[in-house]
Amino acid sequence: MTVEEIKESISMPVLVQKYGFSISAAKMINCPFHSDKVASMRIYCDGFFCFSCGAHGDIFDFIRMMDDVSFKEAFQSLGGEYRKPTFSSRMAVYQAQKQRAMRQKAAEREQERRSLNNMLISVYRTYMERSEPLSDVWCDCYNALQYQLYVQAELSGLEARW
């Protein structure tokens, strides 16, 4: 089990009761971490807090402090297992990172194409306005503009697909 799985399967009150404490109606117990006569420790469903000495934490902290063990020992005592990352899981992480980088590069290239496209459209439009209609320059710009408008439609089609 992982840390999260353990936390879901064992609540703080259940753990505290396993250690022999009885929880009052106000969800308090005598704090085991200082000499407590008045039940200063509040038990929450996922943790504890002592209003007198300030001891606090989750189920793993409680075991650590009660039994004077490490987190690893507390974790394993509740059925926790450490899983070494396997080669295939490391490959999967590497592939995911690579794909993310490639998607980002592709998005940047799209952005560059879009700004070049917008610039060319405005250049050709300006030249057409300034040149004699149907002159060679005008016709060249007209043809070039049609192509850039086609590119623009293609680029916005790409955007729509995202």
Ligand SMILES: [Zn+2]
């Ligand atoms: Zn305390």
